[in-house]
Amino acid sequence: MDTIGIYSSRKPLDIKERYGEYPMIISRKELCSILADHVPHHKIKFGKRVLEIRQNSGEVIVQCSDKSVHHADILVGADGAYSAVRQCLHNSLDAKGLLPKHDTTPMGYQYDCLVRYQDKGKKYAEETIFKQSDWGEDAAEQMCREYRGLRTSYGFDMGYLMDRTPKEDTAKVMLEEKFYKTWFSGRVVLTGD
Numbered sequence: 001m002d003t004i005g006i007y008s009s010r011k012p013l014d015i016k017e018r019y020g021e022y023p024m025i026i027s028r029k030e031l032c033s034i035l036a037d038h039v040p041h042h043k044i045k046f047g048k049r050v051l052e053i054r055q056n057s058g059e060v061i062v063q064c065s066d067k068s069v070h071h072a073d074i075l076v077g078a079d080g081a082y083s084a085v086r087q088c089l090h091n092s093l094d095a096k097g098l099l100p101k102h103d104t105t106p107m108g109y110q111y112d113c114l115v116r117y118q119d120k121g122k123k124y125a126e127e128t129i130f131k132q133s134d135w136g137e138d139a140a141e142q143m144c145r146e147y148r149g150l151r152t153s154y155g156f157d158m159g160y161l162m163d164r165t166p167k168e169d170t171a172k173v174m175l176e177e178k179f180y181k182t183w184f185s186g187r188v189v190l191t192g193d
Helices: 015-019 028-038 084-095 137-147 158-163
Strands: 050-055 060-064 069-072 075-077 108-117 123-128 170-177 188-190
Touching (some): 050 084, 137 170
Antiparallel strands (some): 050 060, 108 170
């Protein structure tokens, strides 16, 4: 098989040991949907740009860029890898000397991931190391061509899945990763990317 990649000779770590849990791929849209199904709709705010978070023993107060202020019992930040909620939480803890040094370092980048959505809404993702920095549609197609013959653990080639996935439902994404030690403090909790 002709593939472009990097060989790593380091001892493999158990996924749970490295990241704290086994992986589960779920889109942010699905996560927000699950959260929305379990929280009254009037308590959920979408499309807000968080500027500042303050908390005390009785509430968390969120100041947004549209000058709105929201008071809540708990704040769940599900706003992505470069979360404004995470930044506010980390800045607050750092100012008090409570943020672990590990959490101040940037996320690492090791892999590109080709994500495709199969028919009937079922998703699959195949992580691979690939030497290319282009993120457009052509890059995703090139990556698909390169890995069509890759045998899966399900007994068929990646091409089988690729042929059954609409081209517009394919994306190449950069997988930045980091296992943060700080994912909650007081009345603020982080989830998502």
